Amino acid sequence: MEKLNIKQMKDWGMNIQSPVIIAGPCSAESEEQVMQTAEQLANKNVSIFRSGIWKPRTRPNTFEGVGSIGLKWLKKVKEKYGMPITVEIANKNHVENALKEGIDILWIGARTTVNPFAIQEIADVLQGVDIPVMVKNPINPDLELWIGAMERLNKAGITKLAAIHRGFSLYGESVFRNVPKWEIPVELKRRFPNLPIICDPSHISGNRELIPSVSQKSIDLDLSGLMIETHINPDEAWSDAKQQVTPTALFDILEHLVWRNTSADNEFFKNKLDELRENIDQIDDNLVDILGNRMKLVKQIAQYKKENDVTILQSNRWNDILETRIEKALGMDISEEFTAKLFQLIHQESINKQTEIMNEK
Ligand code: PEP
Ligand code: MN
Numbered sequence: 001m002e003k004l005n006i007k008q009m010k011d012w013g014m015n016i017q018s019p020v021i022i023a024g025p026c027s028a029e030s031e032e033q034v035m036q037t038a039e040q041l042a043n044k045n046v047s048i049f050r051s052g053i054w055k056p057r058t059r060p061n062t063f064e065g066v067g068s069i070g071l072k073w074l075k076k077v078k079e080k081y082g083m084p085i086t087v088e089i090a091n092k093n094h095v096e097n098a099l100k101e102g103i104d105i106l107w108i109g110a111r112t113t114v115n116p117f118a119i120q121e122i123a124d125v126l127q128g129v130d131i132p133v134m135v136k137n138p139i140n141p142d143l144e145l146w147i148g149a150m151e152r153l154n155k156a157g158i159t160k161l162a163a164i165h166r167g168f169s170l171y172g173e174s175v176f177r178n179v180p181k182w183e184i185p186v187e188l189k190r191r192f193p194n195l196p197i198i199c200d201p202s203h204i205s206g207n208r209e210l211i212p213s214v215s216q217k218s219i220d221l222d223l224s225g226l227m228i229e230t231h232i233n234p235d236e237a238w239s240d241a242k243q244q245v246t247p248t249a250l251f252d253i254l255e256h257l258v259w260r261n262t263s264a265d266n267e268f269f270k271n272k273l274d275e276l277r278e279n280i281d282q283i284d285d286n287l288v289d290i291l292g293n294r295m296k297l298v299k300q301i302a303q304y305k306k307e308n309d310v311t312i313l314q315s316n317r318w319n320d321i322l323e324t325r326i327e328k329a330l331g332m333d334i335s336e337e338f339t340a341k342l343f344q345l346i347h348q349e350s351i352n353k354q355t356e357i358m359n360e361k
Helices: 031-041 069-081 092-100 116-126 143-155 183-191 201-205 208-220 247-256 267-307 315-330 336-358
Strands: 020-024 048-050 085-088 105-108 133-136 161-165 197-199 225-229
Touching (some): 020 031, 197 208
Parallel strands (some): 133 161
């Protein structure tokens, strides 16, 4: 069993409520903008105030953040409204400045998580410092890299750790700015059940319209909270304008989400669920039997092809399999994408097995 030594967010000593809501602008632009946004977010259900002051931008000649001066504005937010504050840090210098100004929580951006040198440098300055750190996923869909970053921090003594799922870069067309690939946070949760994982629907969506559905999906997958970029005048924002929402819009989004429980405290629900799960167990058992029987036939076919010097791959046959299985599955409300993927896997395994048998001496 893999282990990270984790302290839950409710025990970070900052009165962080569950589900965790982190809000605030993509970038701090001026003292007024920061204070006005904070004023509208204060005394509601926002647990942490966020703002970027050093912005990692894809291209030069775009706004790269106000720099250290922004730390003073954030400090004012904390003093006036009592919300813990978080900023993105990407190197030793940022960390030292943030610690000096009393920033409560650090976060590491996607472009930094990809780089083990940068992460190690940050972990080294944090040695012996008891500060929470939230780690965004790397821009590429590499779960090990994400885990590696958290392990480096954990080894430096950081136990107040959380992961932030912000989606993954994609070259090509997508409705998302960063594709969510939900199977990755789901696998992270399976491997580290105690690690809080927060969803950042703003950077996944890249536009305001998608934020509610992405947020709901993360709740349905039992993630621990949301980080949503919030700006008093989103259309005029100096970075990520399209995906930011006003504080009023944020509260509207939060109000319409359905917050689910991991279980229901009633006997009828539990019994019914147990019964359905027993059926699923039975069907899965049959499924493995069926796959095993299919594989026995594959072995016979391999032997037969070998004796007659016939190739393993027969394109017409493979096309035929794919088409007929997809058609049947569609009639049972199973998507074409799923059936295609499933049979590609089965077919590849069949080819592997046949290759093995045909090349046996
Ligand atoms: C941000 O949160 O403003 C940010 C730069 O995020 P990411 O690292 O996810 O791109
Ligand atoms: Mn942003």
